Amino acid sequence: MAQKKKIPFYKKEDIVFYHVSAFLYSNLLLWLPLLAGFAAKSGIPFYFSNACLATGLCFPQTRPYIFKLDRFFRSYWGRHREGAKLSKKLRETLLGCGLGYEEKVRKQIGRETVIESKYTFPKIEILKDDFNYYIRFRLIYGQMSKEWLAKSETFQHSFKLPLVKTIVEDGYCMMVFQHQQLDASYVPRKEDDSHSIGLGYRLGERFDWEFDQYPHCLAVGLTGTGKSTFLRNLLIQFDPDWTLKIADGKLVEFNFMRKFGYEVASSQEDFISYVNETHQEVVRRFEDMMHHDVNDYRDLGHKPYFLLVDEFIFFAENLSTKKDKETGKTEKELLFDKLRDIALRGRAAGVNLILILQRPDSSFLPTVIRENLTTKVVLGAGSDTAYEMAFGSENKKLKALKLGEGYIMKGQELTNFSFAEYKLEDFKKDLQSRNVEDIETYKARKEKPEPIAIPRKRIQQG
Numbered sequence: 001m002a003q004k005k006k007i008p009f010y011k012k013e014d015i016v017f018y019h020v021s022a023f024l025y026s027n028l029l030l031w032l033p034l035l036a037g038f039a040a041k042s043g044i045p046f047y048f049s050n051a052c053l054a055t056g057l058c059f060p061q062t063r064p065y066i067f068k069l070d071r072f073f074r075s076y077w078g079r080h081r082e083g084a085k086l087s088k089k090l091r092e093t094l095l096g097c098g099l100g101y102e103e104k105v106r107k108q109i110g111r112e113t114v115i116e117s118k119y120t121f122p123k124i125e126i127l128k129d130d131f132n133y134y135i136r137f138r139l140i141y142g143q144m145s146k147e148w149l150a151k152s153e154t155f156q157h158s159f160k161l162p163l164v165k166t167i168v169e170d171g172y173c174m175m176v177f178q179h180q181q182l183d184a185s186y187v188p189r190k191e192d193d194s195h196s197i198g199l200g201y202r203l204g205e206r207f208d209w210e211f212d213q214y215p216h217c218l219a220v221g222l223t224g225t226g227k228s229t230f231l232r233n234l235l236i237q238f239d240p241d242w243t244l245k246i247a248d249g250k251l252v253e254f255n256f257m258r259k260f261g262y263e264v265a266s267s268q269e270d271f272i273s274y275v276n277e278t279h280q281e282v283v284r285r286f287e288d289m290m291h292h293d294v295n296d297y298r299d300l301g302h303k304p305y306f307l308l309v310d311e312f313i314f315f316a317e318n319l320s321t322k323k324d325k326e327t328g329k330t331e332k333e334l335l336f337d338k339l340r341d342i343a344l345r346g347r348a349a350g351v352n353l354i355l356i357l358q359r360p361d362s363s364f365l366p367t368v369i370r371e372n373l374t375t376k377v378v379l380g381a382g383s384d385t386a387y388e389m390a391f392g393s394e395n396k397k398l399k400a401l402k403l404g405e406g407y408i409m410k411g412q413e414l415t416n417f418s419f420a421e422y423k424l425e426d427f428k429k430d431l432q433s434r435n436v437e438d439i440e441t442y443k444a445r446k447e448k449p450e451p452i453a454i455p456r457k458r459i460q461q462g
């Protein structure tokens with residue numbers, strides 16, 4: 001996360017005072033020596049700082065530090081100017097759209113009566129990072145969320161910056177404006193061990209998939225819309241400690257990953273056994289959780305578990321539809337039952353499905369399963385049907401997007417996003433240089449039983 005700097009907000013009546021103090025502060029190193037005379041009278045040892053300054057400037061080793069110090073003070077001026085400019089715009093916009101108030105008050109000065117303006121503004125806090133301004137307003141007593149939501153567009157016009165989002169909650173309104181275009185040509189990198197994966201970028205920010213919160217991902221796109229490229233963006237971020245099983249319906253694209261220790265299916269049978277194993281894992285984790293009286297896989301020290309299936313339809317089409325004598329069910333029914341159970345119970349168990357399909361047709365993917373994949377992605381130029389299947393009938397008329405772009409629905413939130421072009425060769429190189437263990441060490445480590453941690457929290461009883 002980029003660090004955020006604070007930008008000051010000024011009221012109109014304070015501006016002169018802040019101009020002067022910011023000017024003095026930012027030029028501190030210039031006028032400090034002038035205080036030498038004053039020092040003699042007042043007894044404050046300014047000559048000490050002057051001596052330090054002079055000595056510092058004399059030696060080439062210390063000179064850069066003095067300049068650095070000077071730049072530090074001077075940078076304050078820039079921030080002050082930015083604050084003054086933003087404050088002016090904010091004050092004008094707030095008054096213009098009725099979210100700040102001007103009151104005329106009569107004032108008696110001597111014999112004369114003058115009319116003065118008194119302003120009431122919400123309390124404002126401005127933060128800035130490399131890409132956005134984050135402006136937080138504390139709503140004035142009596143103001144309503146919908147007023148703020150309705151007026152947020154006005155701010156966009158007066159700032160002439162794209163509004164990334166407006167959130168109103170707990171008496172505060174937060175507006176985020178993008179001042180710098182994000183570069184979406186970078187593959188997202190994972191810098192921590194949080195349970196989230198960067199899917200790509202949207203206006204003003206990286207868009208992450210918090211898979212504990214929004215389990216299971218469905219990605220849809222016709223051939224050539226970048227599905228495999230998108231997958232590579234995700235795959236490079238998987239923590240080696242998480243379990244990942246990869247099945248590719250075309251059985252070619254991910255084979256090479258085996259030599260880096262990844263589990264990759266090489267046949268239809270492998271795919272079926274991956275689904276079975278994943279389902280068993282859900283069952284096993286549930287038994288474990290019941291036994292220990294907890295309702296979250298993390299409480300038992302289990303790690304996230306993923307079954308990723310690219311070109312899912314190829315596998316689905318090849319499943320036998322002949323009834324088994326014993327169970328009375330076909331191979332296809334049995335397998336879909338398991339997938340449904342994973343989709344339903346996977347969240348608590350930390351077991352996630354990532355299914356990639358060309359079309360999210362219900363003949364290939366039963367609606368119950370689809371509805372439980374809570375993060376849905378449609379890449380490139382999707383059809384109305386694709387949008388409707390993925391995002392519901394109210395969202396079927398979405399604008400078709402270019403290659404490298406798509407829509408994501410995470411929970412109820414629908415957004416468009418971009419993802420990086422990530423060539424297979426680069427992906428291979430990255431895997432190679434990621435210091436991946438050789439396959440033997442990896443296997444040995446995986447075969448060790450997972451430690452069971454002490455439960456963090458217990459289900460509330462009674």
Ligand SMILES: Nc1ncnc2c1ncn2[C@@H]1O[C@H](COP(=O)(O)OP(=O)(O)O)[C@@H](O)[C@H]1O
Nearest residue numbers: 222223224225226227228229403404419420421
């Ligand atoms: N984000 C992107 N930006 C630019 N070109 C892309 C992007 N993603 C994919 N492409 C290009 O689109 C083509 C198809 O990508 P691919 O991932 O193989 O699609 P799919 O798996 O859906 O068939 C490739 O030539 C790739 O270079």
Ligand SMILES: [Mg+2]
Nearest residue numbers: 227228229253
């Ligand atoms: Mg592909």
